[in-house]
Amino acid sequence: MARLIVVSNRVPLPDKDGSPPPGGMAIALNAALKRQDGLWIGWSGEVKPEEKEDEPPRLSVREAGGITYALTDLAQKDLDEYYNGFANRVLWPIFHCRVDLAEYARHEMSGYYRVNRLFADLLMPLLQEDDVIWVHDYHLIPLAEELRKRGCRNRIGFFLHIPWPPADILFTVPIYDTLLRGLSSYDLVGFHTDYDLSNFAECLRREGCGDLLEGGYCRAYGRVFRCGVFPISIDTAEFETLAEQSASDKALRMTYRRIEGYDVAIGVDRLDYSKGIDQRVEAFRRFLHANAHRVGKTLLLQITPKSRTEVPEYMAMQKDIAELTGRVNGELGTIDWMPVHYINQSLERRELAGLYRMARVGLVTPLRDGMNLVAKEYVAAQHPQDPGVLILSRFAGAARELDGAILVNPYDPEAVANAIERALVMPLDARVERWNAMMTRLREHDVYRWCDEFLSGLRQA
Numbered sequence: 238m239a240r241l242i243v244v245s246n247r248v249p250l251p252d253k254d255g256s257p258p259p260g261g262m263a264i265a266l267n268a269a270l271k272r273q274d275g276l277w278i279g280w281s282g283e284v285k286p287e288e289k290e291d292e293p294p295r296l297s298v299r300e301a302g303g304i305t306y307a308l309t310d311l312a313q314k315d316l317d318e319y320y321n322g323f324a325n326r327v328l329w330p331i332f333h334c335r336v337d338l339a340e341y342a343r344h345e346m347s348g349y350y351r352v353n354r355l356f357a358d359l360l361m362p363l364l365q366e367d368d369v370i371w372v373h374d375y376h377l378i379p380l381a382e383e384l385r386k387r388g389c390r391n392r393i394g395f396f397l398h399i400p401w402p403p404a405d406i407l408f409t410v411p412i413y414d415t416l417l418r419g420l421s422s423y424d425l426v427g428f429h430t431d432y433d434l435s436n437f438a439e440c441l442r443r444e445g446c447g448d449l450l451e452g453g454y455c456r457a458y459g460r461v462f463r464c465g466v467f468p469i470s471i472d473t474a475e476f477e478t479l480a481e482q483s484a485s486d487k488a489l490r491m492t493y494r495r496i497e498g499y500d501v502a503i504g505v506d507r508l509d510y511s512k513g514i515d516q517r518v519e520a521f522r523r524f525l526h527a528n529a530h531r532v533g534k535t536l537l538l539q540i541t542p543k544s545r546t547e548v549p550e551y552m553a554m555q556k557d558i559a560e561l562t563g564r565v566n567g568e569l570g571t572i573d574w575m576p577v578h579y580i581n582q583s584l585e586r587r588e589l590a591g592l593y594r595m596a597r598v599g600l601v602t603p604l605r606d607g608m609n610l611v612a613k614e615y616v617a618a619q620h621p622q623d624p625g626v627l628i629l630s631r632f633a634g635a636a637r638e639l640d641g642a643i644l645v646n647p648y649d650p651e652a653v654a655n656a657i658e659r660a661l662v663m664p665l666d667a668r669v670e671r672w673n674a675m676m677t678r679l680r681e682h683d684v685y686r687w688c689d690e691f692l693s694g695l696r697q698a
């Protein structure tokens with residue numbers, strides 16, 4: 238059987254005991270790499286010491302949990318330009334339609350291409366003739382083109398974990414055409430939703446360089462390749478079990494006894510402007526103003542681990558959200574009740590599962606999101622006989638699948654406030670019916686299916 242070579246910016250290494258790190262994608266790809274020989278290559282997470290910056294890049298190969306990892310350190314300059322720079326200050330905001338936040342610098346764009354060339358140089362000598370390569374996410378769009386330039390004829394697939402923007406938004410990236418051309422070097426390009434795929438096709442058409450063909454193919458820049466929709470998911474069965482165990486874990490219950498007895502609305506998001514956290518807090522404030530009988534009885538539990546702390550927009554946001562929650566608590570809180578519990582740290586996965594299950598409302602209101610796995614985790618964690626209600630932004634990829642959610646416009650705080658009240662008064666039979674519809678979908682379409690469908694698409698490409 239052909240080997241599978243996974244390439245991603247960060248590599249989720251297994252724990253000391255060899256079990257895969259939490260996170261659906263890591264679990265699914267680990268499972269795929271165990272079924273079929275292969276390796277996972279990417280950045281080690283370590284910065285290359287200054288005195289070694291001029292040394293040629295090297296891969297350190299290690300085995301863990303039955304999988305081979307090939308990792309490279311990156312120099313601080315590379316990280317600043319490729320990761321913190323072009324990837325997270327140009328591609329991330331623009332692909333999430335935040336053109337106003339994009340900070341374009343030509344040297345960072347060169348850094349982005351330099352690191353992609355470096356990945357290609359490191360990967361080439363490792364490749365065998367029939368290896369299948371699966372590249373992940375916006376950090377590595379040019380990788381296939383770089384590999385092809387070096388003579389690579391292997392099958393190469395690409396999956397984009399974030400949305401693909403509409404044409405007029407993409408065209409604000411000064412080198413958008415090289416990104417489009419870069420994607421045409423793959424054999425399969427996968428997106429979360431049909432909207433992303435049609436935005437991509439529209440970009441090709443408007444640029445006059447390609448179009449979709451019949452049967453899931455695309456022609457661009459003189460090359461024919463496959464394009465498809467592969468909505469990522471979670472390990473549904475594992476998450477159900479985790480939530481069930483957490484609910485009956487006495488020690489865990491003790492840790493959240495202070496919020497038991499309240500009607501809890503939960504939000505779980507990396508600290509990121511795409512997640513609409515401040516709009517959500519504002520919507521919750523309006524909900525309390527509009528529903529005086531909920532004051533003192535309802536609370537918003539917002540769990541927001543820090544992320545990308547070296548990117549200026551993220552530092553500013555951390556301060557803004559802390560200030561906003563402080564203001565709302567000052568305005569509405571009492572000695573014995575605080576409306577917003579804001580936790581700026583990462584919790585353990587089993588804690589998260591237990592909290593999802595005790596929350597009557599899952600508030601997932603990103604301004605834009607490729608998929609949003611929290612929405613799926615919230616659903617999988619619910620008690621089948623007494624499930625909570627998911628309130629979901631129409632701008633999350635998950636909204637294309639989870640039709641049992643109350644769909645909202647996250648930019649409209651009053652609509653979100655009304656949805657919270659609607660969720661809290663929803664009768665049991667309606668909640669069960671909505672939950673069943675979503676669970677049926679999640680049980681059939683879990684992360685293993687996502688992985689299998691992408692890989693079989695790539696083999697057929």
Ligand code: GDG
Pocket residue numbers: 259260261262398399469505506507540541542582583584585586589606607608609610611612614
């Ligand atoms: C990108 C795309 C797409 C969060 N806080 C804690 C914690 N988490 C876990 C959640 C969930 C994951 O992080 C977040 O996944 P999302 O999908 O919601 O969002 P991104 O990180 O932005 O992911 C997104 C995804 O890629 C996959 O393709 O869905 O659209 O933006 O699993 O549970 N986990 C733990 N503690 C926390 O405090 N343990």
